[in-house]
Amino acid sequence: MGMGSASIVVLASGEGTNLQAIMDAIARGELDCTVSLVVSDVRDARALERARNSGITAVHFPREKRTQDEYSDALRDLIMSYPHDFIVLAGFLKILSGSFIRAFPNRIINIHPSLLPCFGGKGFYGEKVHKSVIESGARISGCTVHFVTEDVDLGPIIDQESVPVLDRDTPEQLAMRIHPVEHQLLVRSIRLLVSGRYEIIGKRVVRT
Numbered sequence: 441m442g443m444g445s446a447s448i449v450v451l452a453s454g455e456g457t458n459l460q461a462i463m464d465a466i467a468r469g470e471l472d473c474t475v476s477l478v479v480s481d482v483r484d485a486r487a488l489e490r491a492r493n494s495g496i497t498a499v500h501f502p503r504e505k506r507t508q509d510e511y512s513d514a515l516r517d518l519i520m521s522y523p524h525d526f527i528v529l530a531g532f533l534k535i536l537s538g539s540f541i542r543a544f545p546n547r548i549i550n551i552h553p554s555l556l557p558c559f560g561g562k563g564f565y566g567e568k569v570h571k572s573v574i575e576s577g578a579r580i581s582g583c584t585v586h587f588v589t590e591d592v593d594l595g596p597i598i599d600q601e602s603v604p605v606l607d608r609d610t611p612e613q614l615a616m617r618i619h620p621v622e623h624q625l626l627v628r629s630i631r632l633l634v635s636g637r638y639e640i641i642g643k644r645v646v647r648t
């Protein structure tokens with residue numbers, strides 16, 4: 441059964457092209473949800489500007505002198521004060537504490553620019569992911585949308601898409617080939633979530 445109009449909160453640290461893809465899909469009527477809040481730990485993140493340009497509440501929420509736990513708890517409280525059926529990590533670079541993750545069980549998703557469970561986990565972000573893929577000799581990479589659990593990048597996989605690694609690819613070239621595929625994958629994954637037509641069985645997300 442669908443959730444009617446679900447509300448999502450998006451956390452982003454950077455460019456926010458994945459956020460833009462979500463907002464564009466909603467505007468085109470291809471995604472039945474609303475973005476209730478966008479949060480960034482980075483003051484000048486393009487993601488905040490993109491949200492504001494679309495009339496969405498955008499909050500700069502810096503870590504400052506707080507510990508990781510204090511930051512996560514404060515962020516949890518902020519999110520709790522907005523409608524939040526799902527929380528989407530779209531290039532959010534802070535690792536969130538266990539208590540944050542447990543506050544939203546099976547409600548937080550992340551997009552990662554590799555075919556998990558390969559090339560994921562702590563330290564695997566941005567260019568480092570693509571550099572490692574190329575150095576490994578892998579001929580296929582891609583992107584993954586998964587539920588966030590306390591094991592970094594190892595929660596149940598919602599969907600994946602593959603992208604070829606070409607001869608003489610640089611990390612930048614591979615990243616540029618994966619990025620537009622991420623946009624489609626993320627929108628498709630959120631569509632599944634808001635439809636409610638899935639079940640999590642162990643580490644598997646099964647369509648119902």
Ligand code: GRF
Binds near residue numbers: 453456459532551
């Ligand atoms: C994406 O590559 C995503 O997979 C990673 O961070 C990047 C965010 O890109 N987690 P953007 O800010 O949405 O353009």
